[in-house]
Amino acid sequence: MKYSFTHALGHFIVNDNGEIIGTLAKPDAKLKKLPFELVQCVLENFKQKKYFAKLYSKNIVITKKAIKESVNEDNLIVQTISTMTELDRTINLFTKRLREWYSLYFPELSENVSNHEKFVDMVLTEKRPQETIGANMQQKDIAEMIKLAKHIQTMFRLRCEHETYLQTIMKKYCPNITELAGVTIGAKLLELGKSLKHLAMLPASTIQLFGAEKALFRHLKTGSRSPKYGIIYEHQLIQKAKKKDRGKIARVLADKLSLCARLDYFKGEFKAKEYRKDLERKFG
Amino acid sequence: MKPIPHKIFGIYTDKRRIYTKNVFPGKIHFEEKTVKDGPIEYREFDPRRSKLAAMIMKGCTNIGIRKNDVVLYLGSSHGYTPSFVSDMVEEDGFIFGIDPAPRVMRDFVFLAEKRNNLVPVLADAFHPETYMDRVCAVDIVYQDVAQRNQTAIFVKNCKMFLKKGGYGLLAVKARSIDITKKPKQIFIEVRTQLEKEFTVIDYRILEPFEKDHCMIIIKK
Ligand SMILES: C[S@@+](CC[C@H](N)C(=O)[O-])C[C@H]1O[C@@H](n2cnc3c(N)ncnc32)[C@H](O)[C@@H]1O
Numbered sequence: 001m002k003y004s005f006t007h008a009l010g011h012f013i014v015n016d017n018g019e020i021i022g023t024l025a026k027p028d029a030k031l032k033k034l035p036f037e038l039v040q041c042v043l044e045n046f047k048q049k050k051y052f053a054k055l056y057s058k059n060i061v062i063t064k065k066a067i068k069e070s071v072n073e074d075n076l077i078v079q080t081i082s083t084m085t086e087l088d089r090t091i092n093l094f095t096k097r098l099r100e101w102y103s104l105y106f107p108e109l110s111e112n113v114s115n116h117e118k119f120v121d122m123v124l125t126e127k128r129p130q131e132t133i134g135a136n137m138q139q140k141d142i143a144e145m146i147k148l149a150k151h152i153q154t155m156f157r158l159r160c161e162h163e164t165y166l167q168t169i170m171k172k173y174c175p176n177i178t179e180l181a182g183v184t185i186g187a188k189l190l191e192l193g194k195s196l197k198h199l200a201m202l203p204a205s206t207i208q209l210f211g212a213e214k215a216l217f218r219h220l221k222t223g224s225r226s227p228k229y230g231i232i233y234e235h236q237l238i239q240k241a242k243k244k245d246r247g248k249i250a251r252v253l254a255d256k257l258s259l260c261a262r263l264d265y266f267k268g269e270f271k272a273k274e275y276r277k278d279l280e281r282k283f284g
Numbered sequence: 285m286k287p288i289p290h291k292i293f294g295i296y297t298d299k300r301r302i303y304t305k306n307v308f309p310g311k312i313h314f315e316e317k318t319v320k321d322g323p324i325e326y327r328e329f330d331p332r333r334s335k336l337a338a339m340i341m342k343g344c345t346n347i348g349i350r351k352n353d354v355v356l357y358l359g360s361s362h363g364y365t366p367s368f369v370s371d372m373v374e375e376d377g378f379i380f381g382i383d384p385a386p387r388v389m390r391d392f393v394f395l396a397e398k399r400n401n402l403v404p405v406l407a408d409a410f411h412p413e414t415y416m417d418r419v420c421a422v423d424i425v426y427q428d429v430a431q432r433n434q435t436a437i438f439v440k441n442c443k444m445f446l447k448k449g450g451y452g453l454l455a456v457k458a459r460s461i462d463i464t465k466k467p468k469q470i471f472i473e474v475r476t477q478l479e480k481e482f483t484v485i486d487y488r489i490l491e492p493f494e495k496d497h498c499m500i501i502i503k504k
Contacts, residue, residue: 008418039416039444046420047354047447052378056396056403059380059418063393063404070386070406220463 004031005042008058009051018042073173074195080166081187087159094152095120102145105134117156123149176260179272180253181235188231189257200265207261208232208254232257237283249283287319287326291345294372295329302329302340304371311398314364327371331493334365335428335455338493344486348451348501349424355379356422356445358409358437359429361388363395363402369426370399377401380419384408409437412444421447428455435461435474439481446504452482458496467496478502 003014006027013022014034018041034042046055099110099119106128113119124146128134166187170178174196177186192210193199199207209216211230219226229250232238237253238246256275263271287296287303296303303319303326310325312318317328331338339347349355353373360366360381369379381396382405383389389406396402407415409429425446427438434456442452456474458467471489478484482502490497 006417036413036444040421040446043416043419043421043445044447047422048420049376051420052401055378055418055420056400059403059405060393060396062418063389063406066406067386067390067393217463 002031003034003038004028005034007046008055009046012042014038014042020045073169074190074197076169077166077173077187078191078194080162080169081184081191084159084162084166084184087155087162091116091152091155091159094148094155098123098145098148098152101148103134105137105142105145106132107134108132120149120152120156124153174261174264175270176263176268176272176275177257179270180260180276181232181257185231185234189261192231193261196261196265200261202258202261204251204254204258207258208250229254237279241283245283249279252282253279286321290340292340292347293350294374295340296326302331302337303327304329304368307371307374307401308399313367313395313398314362327368329368334368335490335494335497335499336365336368336426336453338490338497339453339488339499341493342488342490344488344499344501346486346501347453348503349373352376353378353423354420355424355426356419356441357381358425358427358441359383360392360404361385361428362391365426365428366392366402367395367399370401373401375401378420379403380405380415380422382407382409382415409441412441416444419445421445423447423450425450425452427453430457430460432460435477439478442482442502442504448504450504451485452502452504454478454500454502455490456498456500458498467498471498471500475500 001016002021004024004027005012005014011024011027012020013024013031015021018038020042095116102123103110109122109126110119113122163183167178167183170183170186174186177189181189189199189207189210190196193202209227209230212227215227218224228247229238232250232253235253238249241249256279260272260275263269285298287298290297290302294304296305306318306325306327309323312327316330319326329337331341336347349369349372351374354377355369355373357366357369357379360383363381366379366381373379378401380403381392383392384407386406389404393404396404405415405418409427410433422445425438425442427434427441429437431437434454438452438454446452456471458470461470475484475487478500482504484500485503486501488499490499
């Protein structure tokens with residue numbers, strides 16, 4: 001029996017003993033493919049210093065091309081949602097700092113405006129009233145706080161623009177998930193699942209517990225109470241529900257989200273609106 | 285103290301730490317510490333970052349890797365450990381780094397462009413048929429993939445690419461096989477499975493460097 005074997009170093013004819021008995025200009029379709037048991041034997045021939053340069057350059061070319069082509073919507077979505085999460089943290093951190101700083105000058109503002117974004121806006125627009133327990137300050141000292149407030153405001157805007165952008169790509173790429181989960185939770189699901197493809201392959205029970213891995217491991221190892229939900233906990237339906245119903249809703253929601261992922265991955269119909277209305281009727 | 289040769293080929297030691305001799309002096313990729321001795325540069329090989337280094341620190345005396353060896357490295361990631369294996373096999377050795385994750389392979393490609401005895405292959409080691417047409421037979425199979433089916437992946441690749449008499453090194457992460465079982469029990473199961481196919485020549489638990497990991501070395 002003779003076999004054909006195509007390799008980065010050429011096309012070869014191999015016999016039953018795994019010996020190379022000839023080369024070809026192109027693969028011969030009439031010959032059988034090399035069985036796996038003989039691969040090691042044939043590849044032994046190529047384990048020579050003189051072939052290394054060619055093996056190196058071929059693999060570099062193939063791998064570079066594959067990397068170039070590997071980037072898709074999943075990557076864009078994951079990078080955007082990760083950036084938004086970090087912006088949230090940074091904004092929170094800096095706004096707290098601004099509150100401390102600005103309260104040396106005008107503490108009543110921070111006291112009365114609890115919303116961060118509104119507070120930052122008001123630092124930039126509101127004048128300090130006469131009546132205040134804040135210290136009197138020179139213009140140059142106030143100006144420094146205002147600089148920080150402007151940067152935070154820019155970060156708020158950036159976050160908002162990212163969200164709009166995310167919504168646009170997600171509505172196109174995964175309309176069902178986006179409709180049922182919402183943009184933020186939907187994107188976080190993709191982030192945790194690494195890709196739409198992977199998300200579509202996962203069982204609903206995994207999606208239900210996405211983001212609760214730590215609690216799940218603890219449960220499996222020590223027998224502590226099993227978690228009922230991960231990231232989907234943030235979903236409106238669960239947030240609004242009574243505590244005792246949440247576990248059940250989480251299960252049903254995860255089921256539907258899993259269906260949505262499959263619909264989106266296999267480019268199926270748009271059904272999420274029905275699913276959402278169903279769920280709202282049942283649990284809303 | 286200057287590093288002196290360790291029992292293991294290609295490894296140097298100052299009694300506390302281990303090093304490799306940089307085959308490409310001046311090229312540092314992972315912020316590793318270096319020790320200079322004239323034109324020779326030693327790169328510190330950190331057992332907390334590499335299971336191979338941990339295995340050596342745990343007293344393993346034969347890891348099988350020699351100068352000029354060809355290595356199939358499964359789970360090459362960013363290339364930390366592969367870069368040290370690259371030092372050990374030297375310029376005339378050759379290492380195929382297999383990893384299916386484009387993000388880490390991107391770093392590995394840049395590394396391979398600086399060390400031309402490293403070869404990047406973006407592929408899933410569970411499907412060796414997808415890369416058997418661009419590698420050659422090897423003297424060593426090293427695997428660290430942290431996957432549930434890691435034993436099957438290892439056996440498959442050793443059968444397909446490892447020469448007779450070659451060595452296989454398998455890092456086992458108990459948690460990715462079964463979180464509910466005791467790590468020791470998993471290690472024994474994996475070892476038993478490997479003994480059916482090869483000769484097991486070393487087995488060590490990598491504690492305290494890596495939690496719930498062991499390394500098994502086989503000979504085909
Ligand atoms: C723990 S890291 C390896 C670290 C590396 N050995 C070092 O010490 O520098 C595990 C790697 O295995 C890769 N991996 C996971 N599944 C794999 C598979 N089926 N085939 C090859 N690599 C895989 C992952 O992408 C990841 O980069």
